[in-house]
Amino acid sequence: MQTGFRLNLSPVKEPLGFVKFVEWLTAVLAFGTCGGYSGRNVLSISCSENSTETLPFSFFYPFRLNQVLLVENNATLCNQTVPEAHLIGDSSSSAEFFVAVAVLAFLYSMVALLVYLGYMHVYRDSDFGPIFDFVMTAAFAFLWLVCSSAWARGLQMVKDTTSTTGLHSSLHLCQTRLGACEVTEYASMRSLNISVVFGFLNLIVWFVNAWFVYKESRWHSQKVNARQAAGQGPGPI
Template sequence: MQTGFRLNWTPIKEPLGFIKVVQWLTAVFAFASCGGYAGQNVISLSCDRSINATLSAAFSYPFRLNQVLLVEGNITLCNHTLTETRLLGDFSSSAEFFVAVAVLAFLYCTAALLVYLGYMHVYQDSDFGPMCDFVVTAMFAFLWLVCSSAWARGLQMIKFATGTEGIRATLEPCRSSSLRCEVTEFASMCTLDISVVFGYLNLIVWACNAWFVYKETRWHSRKLSSHQGVGRGRGPGPSTAPI
């Protein structure tokens, strides 16, 4: 069996290769929309119906909000003293897990496409290639389910921590009736919402691709041959003629 590189674009025209290209693109959009995010919310502090001060909360990937300073030093406002305060929560684990799965999926798709386009003759003539491809594809489908769910939950908590309710929970003086704290300028989180959508889209694409990869394995061929053997073994039943 020759194992040299043979460039062949035919696999891209088939579901096995075409879906791999789709996976490559969706993985890129997933980690790009999450890993490159940066935003800032502006909080207005007011008493006596007039804005007396503003605070800014700038946050970005990997969303370690407990390291973001909300109040630097001490501020006295409306007979309330605001000490040095940071935002609530550390959501780096879910964000980094999501991006890590996306980057690994991107790298695997790149390697798989290289095999499909240049070494498809080796891939189809061996049992190891298709079975390994199927196991890795199924594993990534499961990882996309876990990381997308974790990141969706983490994003929900980020929105709360940087919103009005979260800021009021962070700054104790804001809970009093004399000092009003409200987020007046919100950072757009559309790209983060899109990242969650691409996470679940990857789940669907990888789960569908698992079926096409499974068809290349000997598990599927054995099952198919056994069904065909059973079909050929069934002869016509005994006929009974009326007496």
């Protein structure tokens, strides 16, 4: 059996290769829409009828919100000296997990495509290749389910913490002056919402691809052969 590189573009025209290309693309879009995010909100504090303080703050990936400084220690707001204040919460674990799965899925899809395009003759002539591919594809489908669910929850925490209600909990001045604090400028979180959509889209694509990879494995061929043998019945005596 020849094991050298032999370029063949036909696998990309088949579901096995085409879906793998889609996995590669959706993985890029998933970590691209989350990993480079940076946003800026502006909190307005009404000190009196004619006096308003503005408090801008920025937050970004990996969303360690409890490290985002709102007010420096002994700063003056509304003619009051206020203590140091930070945002509340930390979504870094879910965000980093999501991006890590996306990057690994991107790398695995790229390697798998290389195998399909150059070593498909070796892939289909061995038992190890399709079985390993199936196990990895099923594992990534499960990882997409976990990381997308975790990131969806983490993103909701980011939205809650950077909202007017969340800032009332972060800044003592807002607690003593009820109704005086309001976020007047919100950063667009469209790309983060899209990242969650791509996360669950990846779940669907990898789950579908697991079936096509399974059909290439000896597990599927053995089951088909067993059914065919059962359908033929016993031979003539």
